[in-house]
Amino acid sequence: MAVTIGVDVGGTFTDFLLVDTETGEIRTGKVPTTVDDRARGFLDGIAGLGIKPDEIRWLVHGTTAGTNAVLEHKGAKTGLITTEGFRDVLELGRRTRPYAYGLSGTFTPLIPRDLRREVGERMDAKGRVITPVDIEAVVAQAKALLAEGVESLVIQFLHSYVNPEHEIAAARAVREIWPNPYVVASHEIVREMREFERGSTAAIHASIAPIVSSYIDKVDSALKAQGFDHDLLIMQANGGMAAAPVIAEHAVHTIMSGPAAGVLAAAELASLAGYDNVVTGDMGGTSFDIALVTNGVPLITSEKELAYAMPIRIPMIDISTIGAGGGSIAHIDKAGMLRVGPESAGSYPGPIGYGRGGDRVTITDCNYMLGRLNPHAVTGASGDAPLAEIETALTTQIGTPLGLDAVAAAQAVIDVAVADMAGAIRLISVEKGIDPRDFTYIPYGGGGPLHAVAIARMLNLPRVLVPRYPGLNSALGCVLADVRHDFVQTINLPLAQIPAGQVDEIVASQIQAGKDLLAREKVVVNEVVLQHEFELLYRGQSHVLRIPAPEGAFDAEKVRLAFREAFLARFAIELPTMIPVLVNVRTTIIGRRDRISLADFTPKGGNEDAAFKGTRRAWFDGAWCETKIFDREQLPIGFVFHGPAIVEQSDTTLILDPGTRGEVDALGNIIITFEERAA
């Protein structure tokens, strides 16, 4: 057997996807996430797939353990040793406030002030020593922090991205006395300038490393005890994986890895279907996540903020979130305007339709009201959705203030939510310099396919591709991911002033570090791929532009030309008199695994009769319409159908408005295109 399992542990549910490349078999599973002991739910879920651990070849795991620990300030007790005069960098941030308007709000740094200690040490911006590092003081402060019960430690000195020697010496000394592996120097996490951003990234890492690594150890050893003797791989935010043996030092890369895996899967599905440019929309219970894929590759960023004043500078698949999910609450504001979200009923009490005591109108409730969601098959509930209750709530909370009946109110809520989601996609595209007009829209998550057609129509996108398992996209991404590590180092010199050989040396050391890492991970890979990128700007600017490094040894002139071309393409401006500056050198090392071909897993069987489940009254274009309902599991390849139609499957519901055409492609995706509306 050649079994690969992808596991995505979300906040509420843990999803499993098993693929067997020999038999072409696919199995899926879903269990509640066991927040008290995440490993238990994980292992139960594996058992539930009907497979023994010794039959598993690859097991890839995406986890939110780290993300949640950071956002809820429930990380390990973490301390900081830093340059004298700078212990408050993490608390001062960059002089911001949470919102442009309003002066209230609070901020609590991940490491409290009493656990941030200073030692004598200083480099200048060129990496020359001004004050040698006082190692005795470093050790004394480390001991003092241990006595305070600190478990995890960050060592961060100013300008360590240029010259990390002081950090290296201090870390070496501390590691000799520290009782666990959780000591990190900031340059080991991200070798980039900007003390607050580098420090914040290191602090996020340190506060979750013990949590992530003890969790992975637990899962790994339990699996091993049951006979699993291959690689446990962990999904990272960059869309690649790292192996269990190195996870302690890569903990920060697990942040937001689940959503990243989902985008990766979407990119892969689209490429297979022949579409290289994609917008993804992942709609869950509380939020809507947007990402862009160009030429088959998800856009990557290193400039995210996890929360207010909590930047994280690791390469991540660039995902933007707005507060629009199935549980988002609709309300009328003080100006009498209809608003949807960002407040959410969450999964508890959740929408009114879930019958768990929720009493405020949510997007999900509106979908019940309009007949789009099946009221007899409510997620996680045994009873039907209480339609009368929903209607009353819609009337009193939304309809009456706007002069609408319950149905029109429900449609209004959906329309506003769709406009919000489409608007967010538009702005994010503009920000990235992308015109999404010919992009394929890939919706997933439980709510994605419900509104996909409306969103695509609003943005004039030519087609929607609905994956076969929209609810399992992140688990699918885990199945498909390769091993991947990223390295960055700041140079920040005008191209003309870079000493000969410096860039090539940096690149060589990044390659070596990558190869060493792959060797330690012991993952069997077929091929090692290296990618090198430069980030540049014109002196005086603040925003860097990332370009692929020209082939061969570093040649300033070639880089200058490549940058000029990229700048022209992005901003339509040529600036021949400006001085180009090379800010960062980046290397990515990818260890490609055996390629899993999704084409091996095309759906088999099914026919129109078996797929047709009957009709339901649903509201489209201002009228009730007896709408055909199809069972996704039974749709045969090549099946063509037309909206209005509803396609149901265990993890989601797809809505085709009138004027659309759906077709099941050879991979089991449903491709939706727009037709001229019938008069």
Place this chain on the structure above:
Amino acid sequence: MNAIAQTSTVAAIDPVTLTVVEKGLQQVCTEMDLVHEKTSFSPVISEAYDRSNGIYGIQDGRMISQGETGLPIFLGVMQECVHSVIKERAEHLNPGDVIIVNDPYRGGTHLMDVKMVMPFYYKGKLWCYLANAGHWPDTGGMVPGGFSTTATEIHQEGLRIPPVKIMEGGVLVQDIVDFVLANIRVSEERIGDIHAQIAALRAGERALTALIDRYGLDVVNDCVAEIESRAETMMRAHIADIPDGVYSASAFIDSDGVVNEPLEVALDVTVSGTGITFDFSRSSKPCRGPLNSVWATTQSAVFIGMKHIFPNVPMNAGCFAPLTVLRPKGTFLYAEYPRPVAGCSAEVSQRIMEAVFLALAKAIPGKLFAAPAGTSGNLSLGGFDPETGEHYIMYYFSGGGYGGWWDGDGISNGCSTIGISKSQPVEILEQRYPLLFERYALREGSAGAGQFRGGMGVDYRMRLLRGEGTASFLMEHGRFGPPGVLGGEDGQPNRIRLNIQGREFEPEHLSKGENFRLLEGDYIDVGTPGGGGYGAAEDRDPQARTADERLGYHG
């Protein structure tokens, strides 16, 4: 609830279209903001977001929409600016024209904020004006960067540009460009900023055309009117919750930079039903130094203050309709030619807002906060670095503590209330300039005590490593700390201390001073103000008090 019921009966537009068009207009502005920021050369724009883009009406320039990511100070300024352009230039404008203007007396701030205004035509008919403002690093004048603290007339502050065409029929007017660039420092990069501002207007033109195409001209027109009336309704509903009465408060400026005496912003707020009037007529007379405020900035400061108190009111002219700011003629808050005004948008505006906060804290304490540090903390340093062989000019802005508020302590190192810009990292400053920061820390003991204490200011020391430099300061709250409210204590005042060749001293004007000559090894210590406290200190939660002790916040 009543207000809602009333509006719903008049509303003829369907509620979805209304919300969607409102958001669509917002998005047009945000798109312009993004294009502007990403292509700018001025670090003040690209890093500090010191720019604003919006859509304005053809009659009087009233704000139809403005980007939420724009710098707050431009909230009320832009519509005044567009109004001036309409009055003076409307009949000469044709498709493809763009006006450039920076005159403070014509709906402006300081000279560094350069505005561009472009008529927008839909199917050949004038529909609105698109406009933006961007802070240029220099517009000439007696000091690099424009923040002179000793200017006594506008002509010392820089180049004053009346509304003239910088683009005509889609073609750059090279005469004007050359003329402007010849009069400012580091002019090579400004052509990039000119292009960035025009590119933003063009992006707005495309996006707005698409929006009107989609919904139709009549529908969009109806929505614009309705959205404005809704915003007004919302602001009126907020004001209705404020008990009627007259609430007075004062805020003090340390000095005008020339005459070392405090200036008073004296405010009487009259709340009556759903309207509110701001009267500054008791304020100090016009001053000699550059701490005068022009009318557009004075009015805008009041608007920003109200928006900080009621942040959810949408940004359009309706938001301001219930707010009447009386023109404070004869005071330093109504500067007329040729009064110098360099300090108006960065500092005087924040004192005006402070007076608004302090007055309304007396009326609706449950929605207010104590005074924030309220200074942009400008430190500029120019010099020559022998290591690089280059001249440099550095602008450094620092934050301060926010006031305690109704349910929590103030934020430490918050941005000025008129800005949203981040401070620059020490590592970047040390790369660019021959400087060594020896300390960049929370300023212990700076927070005003209270049930909810203020946030802390910043305490930094900056040492000149090489060559010679000239330092200037334009800060505030050096004489008096940001006031506490409801029995809360004041935050610590701003403090500047220079150490030049072993002599330690403070600037005569405390928070302001110009052209201090530094030599290698000399240093500057700055402590920025802490926020005022909210409520009496003895009511503070004992646990919070213990935490403050443990964390060493009191020093």
